[in-house]
Amino acid sequence: MKHEEKFHLRLSNLIILFGLTILFGMAAAWAVTAVWLEMDPMMSLAISLAFGLVLVLTIATFGQRIIASPTNNISKAISHVQNHESYVLKPEKPGKLGGDYIRDLVKQIYELATINNDATNEIEARRSYLDYILQSAPFAVYAFDKAGNLQYSNERGEEYLDIDYKEALGMHIDKVLPLQFQSDDDLESWVEFSRENKIKDEKFFERVSLVRTDSSRHIFDAIVHYSKDDPAGVEVLLSLGEKTEQYMADESEMDFVALAAHELRGPITIIRGYLDVFEDEMKDIFNVEQRGLLQKATVSSEQLSDTVNNILNIARIDQEHMKLHIREANWLDVINEAHDSLKLRAQVHGRILELSLPDKLPTIAVDRASIMEVISNLVDNAIKYSYEGGTITIAVKEDDNFISTTIQDNGIGIPKSVIGNLFKKFYRSHRSRQAVTGTGLGLYICKVIIDSHGGNIWVRSTEGKGATFGFELPTYESVAEALKKGDSDGQGIKRSSHGWIKNHSMYRH
Amino acid sequence: MEDKAKRILIIEDDRFISEMYARTLRKAGYTVEESMTGPEGLAKAEQGGWHVILLDIMLPDKTGVEIIQEIRASANDNVSDTRIIIITNFEQDDATRQSMEKLADGYLIKAEITPRRMLEIIQEMDGTATAVKSEVETAPESSVEEKPE
Numbered sequence: 001m002k003h004e005e006k007f008h009l010r011l012s013n014l015i016i017l018f019g020l021t022i023l024f025g026m027a028a029a030w031a032v033t034a035v036w037l038e039m040d041p042m043m044s045l046a047i048s049l050a051f052g053l054v055l056v057l058t059i060a061t062f063g064q065r066i067i068a069s070p071t072n073n074i075s076k077a078i079s080h081v082q083n084h085e086s087y088v089l090k091p092e093k094p095g096k097l098g099g100d101y102i103r104d105l106v107k108q109i110y111e112l113a114t115i116n117n118d119a120t121n122e123i124e125a126r127r128s129y130l131d132y133i134l135q136s137a138p139f140a141v142y143a144f145d146k147a148g149n150l151q152y153s154n155e156r157g158e159e160y161l162d163i164d165y166k167e168a169l170g171m172h173i174d175k176v177l178p179l180q181f182q183s184d185d186d187l188e189s190w191v192e193f194s195r196e197n198k199i200k201d202e203k204f205f206e207r208v209s210l211v212r213t214d215s216s217r218h219i220f221d222a223i224v225h226y227s228k229d230d231p232a233g234v235e236v237l238l239s240l241g242e243k244t245e246q247y248m249a250d251e252s253e254m255d256f257v258a259l260a261a262h263e264l265r266g267p268i269t270i271i272r273g274y275l276d277v278f279e280d281e282m283k284d285i286f287n288v289e290q291r292g293l294l295q296k297a298t299v300s301s302e303q304l305s306d307t308v309n310n311i312l313n314i315a316r317i318d319q320e321h322m323k324l325h326i327r328e329a330n331w332l333d334v335i336n337e338a339h340d341s342l343k344l345r346a347q348v349h350g351r352i353l354e355l356s357l358p359d360k361l362p363t364i365a366v367d368r369a370s371i372m373e374v375i376s377n378l379v380d381n382a383i384k385y386s387y388e389g390g391t392i393t394i395a396v397k398e399d400d401n402f403i404s405t406t407i408q409d410n411g412i413g414i415p416k417s418v419i420g421n422l423f424k425k426f427y428r429s430h431r432s433r434q435a436v437t438g439t440g441l442g443l444y445i446c447k448v449i450i451d452s453h454g455g456n457i458w459v460r461s462t463e464g465k466g467a468t469f470g471f472e473l474p475t476y477e478s479v480a481e482a483l484k485k486g487d488s489d490g491q492g493i494k495r496s497s498h499g500w501i502k503n504h505s506m507y508r509h
Numbered sequence: 510m511e512d513k514a515k516r517i518l519i520i521e522d523d524r525f526i527s528e529m530y531a532r533t534l535r536k537a538g539y540t541v542e543e544s545m546t547g548p549e550g551l552a553k554a555e556q557g558g559w560h561v562i563l564l565d566i567m568l569p570d571k572t573g574v575e576i577i578q579e580i581r582a583s584a585n586d587n588v589s590d591t592r593i594i595i596i597t598n599f600e601q602d603d604a605t606r607q608s609m610e611k612l613a614d615g616y617l618i619k620a621e622i623t624p625r626r627m628l629e630i631i632q633e634m635d636g637t638a639t640a641v642k643s644e645v646e647t648a649p650e651s652s653v654e655e656k657p658e
Contacts, residue, residue, distance in 0.1 A: 184607075258599070258600055261598075261600070262598050262599055265598035265618070265619065265620035266523070266598060266620075268620045269526055269598065269619040269620045270523075270525050270526060270529070272620065272623055273525075273526065273529040273530070273619075273623055273624055274525075274529055275623075276529075276533075276623035276624050276625050276626075277529055277532055277533060277624055280533065280536075280624075280625055305620050305621060308620070312600060498617055498618050498621035498622055498626075499595075499615065499616040499617035499618050499621070499622075500610075500615060500616050501594070501614070501615040501616075501617070501630060501633075501634070502614045502615060
C-alpha cells in the first residue's frame, strides 16, 4: 500500500479510535453511575455527558498535536528551504501516523529546492563566465537602448568614456561617446534606417574617430548590431576595435603626400598660368613655328600636373580614401571632351588623335573626373609608345550592358611576357627602354578606377604592331537601382579633377 | 549689359598667381583688385559690390574658411550676391568639402586652372561665355547632362 493511502487509513483509524473512546467512555460513565451507584437516570446521563465532554477536550488537546505534526514537518521543511537551512528529513523515525508519507513530501520539497538552486547556480556561473569574457575582451562593447541611452559598457569600453561609468549609464550616446564617422553615412542615420526597415542588422564602419576631452584621439573600426525587439531592451550593440596607431600612420603618410603635392603644385600653377598668358598675348605676334615651341612647354606642364594628380591618386587608393561620385553621363560627350583636351597634346608630340564613335549610345554611369584621368593616362601611354606621325584611335561601341572604349596605337607594341604585369603598381615594362619618361603609376590607377566602376580593363598587343588598350563600363540603366541607394549629390554641383563649381549659382539663395 | 565693369576681388598671398589671373581677367574687361592678406582682403570684401571673390584657402594670417564665414555673415546686402570661389592647391578632405559646399560657390585647384580657364568659368557663371567648354559634369539627380553649346 502506498504511503499516502496508508496515511489516510491511519488518520481515519485514529478518528474512529477517538470517537469510539468517547462513546465507550460515556457508556462506562453511565454504567458506573446508573447501574453500580444506582443514581438517578437523569443524573447518570448528565454525568455521562460531562465525562464525554471531558474526554472530547482531552482528546482535542493531545490529539491535535498528533494530527498536526505532519503539517508541522512540512511547514518546517518549507521554511528550511526558504532560509537555506540544513535539509534534515523529518520525521526521523517514520511510523505512527503517516510518517512515511510525510517524509516523502518533505523529501520532495527538499529535492525541488535543490533543483531550483542548481539551475540558478548554473545560470549564475554562465553569466559570470560571459561577463568575464566581455570584461577581458580587448575591444569595447557598449549596449544602448531604444532611446540611445547607454545601458552597459564593458571594462575596455569604460576606458574610452570621459564620464564616470556610473554617471554615464542612462546618458545619451552623443554625450558619452561622441564618435565621428567618415561620412554622413554614420551610426545615427543607419540606426534610423534600420528602425524603419529591419528587424535585425549588422554594419561595419571603418576609421571611426573619437576625440577625448584631453584632445587625444582614438581611431576605431566599429561593428554595430541592431535589434528591433531585443527582450533585454538593447537596440544597438556597438563594438569598437582600437586601430589608432595603424590609421594614424596611414594618415601621416597621406599628409606627407598631400603636402608634397601641394608644394609641387605651387610652381606648376605659375608655369602653366604664365605659359597660358603668354600664349594668349603672343598668338598674333608669333609665327606658327614659335607657337609650336610654346605649345610643347604648355603640354609638358599639363603632363607634369597630371603626374602630380596620379601620385595623389595612388596615395588615396592606398589609404582607401578614394571616393567616386558616380553619376549618369553621356559617354559621347565625355569622349569628345577628352578629345578636345588631349588633341593638342597629341599634336605637339606629332601624333594624330582620332575618334570612331557610334551615333547613339545609352547613358553610362561614371565618375567623370576619374574617368577623364583614365582616358588621359591611356592616351599618354599611346603617345609614348607610338611612332612620329602615328595615329591614335579612340573607338567606342555598345556591348550588352556595357559600353566599351578602346585606345589603339600602331607603335612598338608589347611583348607577351610583359602584358600580364602591365596593370601592376610601379611596373615599367621593356617598352621603357626607349627614352621615355613615365612613373609606372598610370596603368595601375586606370585599373583601380575602372574596377571601382564595376568595369573591366584589358590590353591586346602584338610586339612591333602596336597595342590596343580597352575598358568597358556599365550602362547607367544596368546599375541605376544600386546607384540610387548611394550618395546623393544632387545639389547641381559640377565636379572635375580640378575641383567643383556650383551650377547656376545665382540660384544659391 | 551693364555700363559698370564687373568687379572681381582676388585674395591670394602669392603675388605671381594673383597677377596672372588678374591680367587675363582685366583683358577681358573686368575690374580686378588684389589683396595679399586675410584682414585686408576681408575688409575689401565687406565693402561690397563684388561680382566674384577668388579666395585662397591658405592665407598666412587668417584661414580662407574664417574669411568666407565672415563674408557670409556680413550684413551688407551687396555681399550676399557675391560668388565666392575657393582657389587652392590643397585637395579637400570630406569634412572640408561638406562645409565648403555650403559656404562657397566653387572650389578650384589652381594648378589645374589656367587664367583663360578661370575666365571661362567666371563667364559661364555670368552666362556670358562665348565658347563654353564644358569640361565638368552636370549633376542634378539622374538627369542626362546637358550638351556644351
